Amino acid sequence: xxxxxxxxxxxxxxxxxxxxxxxxxxxxxxxxxxxxxxxxxxxxxxxxxxxxxxxxxxxxxxxxxxxxxxxxxxxxxxxxxxxxxxxxxxxxxxxxxxxxxxxxxxxxxxxxxxxxxxxx
Numbered sequence: 304x305x306x307x308x309x310x311x312x313x314x315x316x317x318x319x320x321x322x323x324x325x326x327x328x329x330x331x332x333x334x335x336x337x338x339x340x341x342x343x344x345x346x347x348x349x350x351x352x353x354x355x356x357x358x359x360x361x362x363x364x365x366x367x368x369x370x371x372x373x374x375x376x377x378x379x380x381x382x383x384x385x386x387x388x389x390x391x392x393x394x395x396x397x398x399x400x401x402x403x404x405x406x407x408x409x410x411x412x413x414x415x416x417x418x419x420x421x422x423x
Contacts, residue, residue: 323371324371324392324395327367327368327371327373328392328395328396328399330364332354332356332360332361332364333364333367333368334396334399334400335353335354335355335356336350336354336361336364336365336368337368337373337374337387337392337396338396338400339353339354340374340385340386340387341387341393341396343386344384344385344386345384345385345386346382346383346384346385347361347362347365347383347385350365350385365385369385372388372389373387373388373389373392374386374387374388375388
């Protein structure tokens, strides 16, 4: 993983991939599911309980996340266990959740003054 994009302006293909990634993360339940899976492998029922959703809803979200390549699954008997599998998505999600905690003051530092004095 490189720290900054290679191109100063993304080409159409990379811009589309980035937009698709953000669309996949644009659902609060998927954010919760992914973050839980970055912490530990889990079953659908355990995820449903952890994120406060029905198992059916979690299964639908997991199917989308699997198609996007964000999670992987393994079978053990009749159970399926899921884990998050994309380090780039983990970094993006971690930074976004950190931002959310700063915006709400949960991080203990209060909201940041972004762009103050820079004309942003």
